[in-house]
């Protein structure tokens with residue numbers, strides 16, 4: 145039984161790779177292998193994680209908690225150097241945070257700086273891009289308007305609700321105008337209603353800002369609802385056990401999409417792969 | 421109408437609360453004075469003055485030149501010592517704290533030096549500088565520099581890992597990272613260090629004045645007791661207490677201003 | 692290997708500094724900064740071991756007596772005041788004033804009232820260190836009470852047991868912080884009273900060395916108190932770790 149699942153997993157992963165050949169890949173996660181600690185305390189967290197993301201594609205990485213999703217994301221963001229293997233962006237190996245990439249972290253209360261106003265938080269990363277101050281402020285205000293926060297420019301992050309803080313973090317990433325947007329469980333720390341609002345916000349923003357998105361989540365519904373493909377990470381050490389294309393079209397909404405029978409089938413398939 | 425009614429009610433409530441605080445403060449003052457009087461009667465009243473003579477001494481001493489000279493003498497050495505200690509301790513602490521190796525290497529020396537009670541250096545400092553302002557400034561600097569250095573070093577190491585990752589991911593330049601991330605992160609502990617240093621500096625200043633007769637509040641306290649002028653001496657004891665309270669209030673206000681974003685201050689403002 | 696490197700990194704600077712001191716001061720003719728060689732010889736002569744017995748032990752005795760009285764009295768009074776919200780709130784400004792008052796300012800008054808003896812010195816130490824202990828105890832106990840007020844089950848526990856097994860352990864981090872502040876204040880108070888009264892103890896030793904221009908002796912006293920302060924702080928760290936570990940273990944089943 146278990147081996148049958150494993151076999152189908154391997155087959156689909158390979159099929160997906162054939163469908164999206166390496167040359168077109170925007171992001172190529174290439175045989176990522178990582179060991180934390182050394183000597184007796186060494187722990188192999190990533191076995192050999194391998195997947196590609198095409199330009200403009202939205203890929204969700206799902207897997208049980210502790211499976212190594214954040215570790216993969218930190219390697220893609222250039223925040224962590226893997227023990228072996230590499231991440232390539234447009235064919236160039238990632239060494240240190242790439243210029244064309246922005247990250248939304250799970251822990252908004254810690255990733256935003258409490259001593260800066262909302263607008264200054266969003267404008268801060270633009271300092272390194274050589275943009276003059278008035279333009280930085282303008283761009284920050286635009287991005288904040290896009291996430292529905294144009295009235296909170298001068299407030300401090302801690303004066304806002306959790307969902308609003310995560311919107312600020314998203315606005316900060318948008319203002320940066322990245323080609324690749326990484327999100328690490330962006331909606332895991334907000335309540336259910338806020339979460340579905342934020343999901344729809346992301347769908348809307350994707351139509352305006354053309355980006356390649358890699359989002360880590362442990363919420364299977366969210367992964368299926370938002371992405372073009374779901375990559376399932378599992379095992380100790382972690383490997384990609386399945387890569388599920390989500391053919392639900394571009395127009396999605398909470399009610400019709402989530403009650404679509406295809407949604408249920410895809411959801412079940414991802415769930416089986418996670419439990420594998 | 422419906423809006424102003426509860427408003428006025430709240431204002432009245434607020435006023436009543438203020439009155440009740442004032443009544444309690446005055447009650448405490450009366451009680452404290454009564455306790456003092458009782459103590460003075462039980463003990464030798466030449467050492468602990470009764471309330472009335474102390475009050476007379478207060479009235480005659482405060483407008484006098486020596487009173488302001490003593491206050492100035494203590495404040496001057498306190499201020500200079502704090503400036504020197506901050507000028508040395510804060511940059512050094514920030515530098516040490518930003519390198520784990522420097523932290524490990526200096527730990528033993530810093531721990532040793534900061535536990536030497538600064539008051540032990542009084543005899544040496546007196547021989548070197550005499551009973552002067554310089555002597556006090558050196559002692560104050562040597563005692564206040566350690567809390568500043570240690571708090572700054574730990575403060576700069578207290579950067580939140582997620583915030584640091586965010587700033588790295590967005591490729592903030594080194595200078596921007598120092599200004600917008602590292603220094604603000606260090607600020608809460610630096611503020612604590614400043615308050616501790618300011619308190620220690622006052623204590624050492626007055627201690628040195630009592631032991632060596634360098635000009636200042638401590639010297640007047642010792643002089644008054646030695647000359648059987650206990651009421652005068654107590655005026656200066658009160659003054660030193662007020663200075664201590666002033667330092668607490670002043671640095672507390674500074675913290676509220678500078679650390680408005682910090683959880684401790686936020687909790688206080690909503691409470 | 693790694694461990695060895697860490698030890699080496701920790702020892703390098705102290706050894707370097709002592710070495711530099713030794714080397715730079717070797718030919719020193721300045722009366723204020725005698726050669727370290729001389730100081731070390733003097734240290735061995737003075738302190739090992741008659742000095743430690745006759746001079747250091749009295750200082751430590753005064754310190755220990757005053758400091759322990761301050762801790763016990765501070766905690767007991769603190770618990771009592773914390774149980775009485777109205778009284779604690781009423782007295783708060785006075786207690787804050789007493790804490791802010793530099794305790795040394797009252798040493799001359801203590802001398803006038805109690806004389807130059809051990810009694811006076813112990814009282815001065817108690818007065819110097821009791822306030823941080825007392826105020827931190829009040830804060831700590833109240834903090835715990837606010838938390839457990841919601842928990843009815845805890846309130847079915849008899850009062851004395853609740854105090855011993857819930858309130859005090861819960862308040863211990865703050866109490867320990869106050870006790871730590873008191874440690875430094877106690878040391879300063881002992882030395883100042885000894886310096887002013889010139890009877891016995893390290894403070895008096897150092898003061899009389901000053902008056903007879905015996906600079907090497909003064910240096911040895913400074914170094915000695917450095918070791919004493921350092922050792923006391925190390926002991927305190929140990930104790931703190933232990934109480935806090937206990938505290939953490941107490942909290943584990945609750946969470």
Ligand SMILES: Nc1ncnc2c1ncn2[C@@H]1O[C@H](COP(=O)(O)OP(=O)(O)O)[C@@H](O)[C@H]1O
Pocket residue numbers: 180181189207208209210211212213214215216
């Ligand atoms: N810096 C680190 N040092 C040691 N172990 C780590 C570190 N970061 C993560 N790990 C371990 O690696 C595993 C995977 O972590 P992570 O990538 O955060 O998982 P996920 O994001 O899927 O929950 C976990 O078991 C975690 O304990």
Ligand SMILES: [Mg+2]
Pocket residue numbers: 213214328329
């Ligand atoms: Mg994670």
